[in-house]
Amino acid sequence: MMRLFLVGVGLLTLSMTGCKSKTSTNEGGLRVFITYATFRPQCLTLAVEDRREPTRRESGVVTVNPEARSDTRVGVILKQAGWSPDLRVIAEAHEGSCEGPVIARQSAEVQFPEENLTDLKLDLRAEDLDDDGFFAMKGDYPGTDCDDARPDVHPGATEVCDGVDNNCVEGESDAPGNVQYWVDVDGDGYGDASAAPQTGCAAPVGFATRAGDCDDEDILVHPGQSEFRCDGRDDNCDGTPDNDAFNVGASCVTAQRCAGTRQCQSAEVADCVSALVPVEYFADDDGDGQAGTSLGLSCQQPEPGATTERNDCDEGTVLVSFVGTSEVCDRLDNDCAGGVDDGLPSCAAVSWHERTVLNDPSARFDAVANYQAERGWLAGRSGRVVHVAGNTFTAATNCAGDWRSAWAAPNGRVFLGSSDGRFATSMPGELNTACETRSSGQPGSINGLVGFPDPESNVFTVYGVSSAGHVVSWSYDHGASGSQPDPTIVTRFAANLRDIHGLSAEALVVVGAETVNGEQHPVAWSSPQTGTTWTREALGLPETTTGYLNAVQVLTPHLLYVAGDHGLLLEKSRGTWSQKPVLTVSGGTVPNLRDILAFGRTGIYAASSEVKDLHFFNGVAWSTVATPSETVNALGGFGPGEVWATGHDGLLTRWKP
Template sequence: MGAPQNACPMRLFLVAVLASTLAGCSKGDELKSAALKVQVHYEGFRPGCVTLTVTDQAEVSQHVTKDVNVSAGAPPGTLSVAVFRQAGWSNDVKLLAQAHEQSCEGARVAIAEATASLAKDGITPVELLLAATDGDGDGYVVSSEGGTDCNDRDETVGGPKPWYADDDGDGYGNGLLPPRVVACEGPALTASRTGDCNDRDPSVHPGQAEFRCDGKDDNCDDVKDESFDVGGNCFNASQCPGANVCGNDGRVVCNSTVTPTAWYVDEDGDGKAGAVEGQTCGTVPSGKPTVSTDCDESTVYVANGLPEVCDRLDNNCVGGVDEGSTCATLTWRENLLVGGDVVWNAIALHGTQGAWFAGNDLLNYATASPAGLKSFRCTGDWKAAWTSSTGRVYLAGANGQLTTRAPTDPQGTDCAVVVANGNTSTLYGIVGLEQPAGSEPVLYAVASNGSIVRWRSPDAPTVVTQVPANLRAIDGVGTPDTLMAAGFVTVGSQSTIRVFRSNADGSAWQEEPFSPPIEGSLRAVDVVNSRLAFVAGDNGQVLQNYRGMWSALPQASSLGTRLNVLDVQGLAQGKVYVAAGQGGVYFYGGITWDAVHPGLNALRSLDSTSPTNIGVAGDHGTVVYWRP
């Protein structure tokens, strides 16, 4: 029932205001004359909130409730509450104290009840005890007593917490979705932390610095690329002013619209600079030209101001090949039955007119003089030849044999043959290094068993090393560090190419890495200069190495048939001749392979002293020259 007009309602106050409250109603108000001093004790835990409910025992529908938040502090503790008479209530009341974890909305973990009477004037004490177990003192009660502590032996582990979808497994849940569950432990692909702004990328989540410049928010703070000063002023590597932008690799780069000035150097030794050494928006290094005067630094036969000659090169850098000349009417000159119906395995040119030819028990020397062809007695199956600047020829062949002849030697005296101790396998390639030109050369030859032989006449040849390959060719220019040997390795019916390069003194050889391995068999190598080389072999395979980088040229072919390349001669980067086992000389100028000299007889050896002095030799005494 309701309270009479002007009556004080049933009131619950903290005991600190009890004395003043007893005098708070109008004079003569008998409701103020009696009060309960309720002391709620708690032990074993500290509740977050205590709810005290007072109920009229005569009319249980009449009750009043007071929530009291408990201050921090270790248990035990006491809360004091005053309860006064209520108009329309009986003097007998029931008191119920309920303890909650953490807050008034938390789990109820303890209750205490008592009855009391307000019939007697004055203050009547009432004691209530709330007991529960919080073993680790973290504010959560053990679960067996109605609490929610997930581990009551670990104060760092509290009650259940929300778990959010974490599809990318980075430990942060999707910040756009509500919790998947509230529990002590989350299911798979959930996280107790939230705020992930891209739950499909495990590298993107809160709690980290912005780690890549990509126009995206990588740490979910609603700011993109804040660590990278995007848009800020900068200077690039060429000292050109610009603005910071995000690069493709996630790092900040300086983007400049200012064109730097390039400077050039001469790499091929022709006196003209055409290779970019650097560029700057600042001061160009002293003495460095800023205008290119060489359009191809891979050959000394191309530079601004050179005369155009018939060599399939743009000698003068005007953008054309062999322009303004009669080159189109010139042809390769073929001679048959040179020395008879024989097989020439090797040709080695000397000067502008001289040439050595070698084969099985065959060695001839030809010049343009009326004396014609000179035949030398030289027993042996000779596979390769090299000529020094003095015109002396050096031969390598079967059974590891080596020999040498000069054009002025007696023709009827047999060659003196030497063999390196430890190698009797066939030598398929030979090259000499003259330091300086005209001095006694150091010869290097390669064998089918992988042996690499060094020889400086009149000393005996020696095997400097043996590599795991069937070597078929070797070449170099000037110094040992330019030497390159080529061949193959066969396992079962499958062959893969092998290329080896020398160290500075020719004593140690390192295999060139090809990844993945390249199928095929190499038969030839030509080192044009220290920066450019070509290797070639079966099935039209031709590879170029320029400035240390390998690249494959289109496979050499004729009318859809891949050529078996037996020798190769490079002119410049992307420009190369090959001699074909099917017959003919073919040239690649950067687009397609062209038959510059068709033929039916196998051509086995190709040599040149310049792009306008090229010789080829092969079966049936075939010898072909390009000497425009």
């Protein structure tokens, strides 16, 4: 069945049977046969114009069979009221859609018949040899297919870099793989920034697909790298020479806090250079109002309170400074005049006074704790606890235990640590009553004690360390009438701990040794200022160092000393550990240091186990200040002018000017 289009008052579509149909009257009409071959028109139109009045025009779309490459379509044109008989009939085929380009056209000028149908034939020809729906670009009505022999080449096809204009648009310039390239003389992969680029799907030999080379004759100079020479040249072509790692010309501050600019020091190095002259600053670490710890050279105050005046020669004690101190007999250079005790006649005559406590040569004392001038406690094996007031010695009558450590509160109350993990406490006026004891909750020997009074109450909190690695605490209310709370375990380390000290509960240091491959190695931890994690101290010792750290004393927030086996004396000053000269005695013996008593950087006493000597370190060298008759186990005192030493066979020797 054919579909015919009739042009009348309106554009109508009629269905007719056969190809030679007649209207219902004998009125005239034009029957148009539109023939096409070798292509599939996406849109076929039929139009009629009044040649005498071209504004009179009617057109319609002719339905086609999309499967047929050759066909004939029929349309009938009826008389239009008011039109002249002089007509022009036009048939057109379009590519793509009715809005697409015309790819075939034929027209004819005819006289409209008064009666009966007159046949008119219009023949359309166009080429779509590859049957891709796009027509060859040739003839009077060219299509858009730039290669009508390839069905994969036509407008809208995907452009690729294959040497073919796949989508018939500007060759391969719009291919996704299309690149620009520049001449690359030095072969560093970057093209000359000053050269005009070329375009193609691939860069030929001697060209690069990256531009920006500011020196195309030096293979080392190109973008995409850091400056590698400090020489005033732009190595990475970013427009600025010697930037990146060198940052030449940038404002900076030297290590000595002096404002300056970065400048080349060599082809490899740039540094901050300042015309300002730094000066030395000093800090007051011991809190006596006078500064003596060097903070190095600086153009700015390195920390609050730092001063350029040095008026203290020992920042480990408030008893020494250039200002406001007089020389006394204490083995310190109190006035920083360069001489210890300045030859005071009263000092030269002072000697150590030795005695056997309570005439008990079987006693062994392992701890001493002072709380006032000439007052303190001795504690040791087999329940021996003795209060000392000048030359008066009073024994506690019921304080059973092997006591290894002691600490005395300012009011005279003593706290003890035993070999079986117990705490005990007593007062000078309670020596005839039993010591109050508490288990620490762990079985190890409590080897060291330190305590802190609460300034707003009668509570004293003591901290101890054990041979099993525990840190334990006991808070004791001196004014309470009822029972006291039990001690608590603060933390535990995989170590044998020997001593503990600090200026507050938030600034404790514990020392001892840990076992590694069957050997003991020195170790220390510091307490956390916040949280619960203790810090393992990096002592700076060789990994092969063996033995125990036996004693620790903290002098200021910035200074502490640690002593141990093999004559070891370590100093931690402002966060940095350093080793002091190893103690060596006559015959080349290097003894183990059992205890230390430090009164500053220039006044440190030590007791050793191999010899009976009492040793003194003045900040530079060791010397012997006394040789007691018995072995010394512990040191104490109420300042550098009052030193106690106690040990085997009831020994107590004191240096009191």
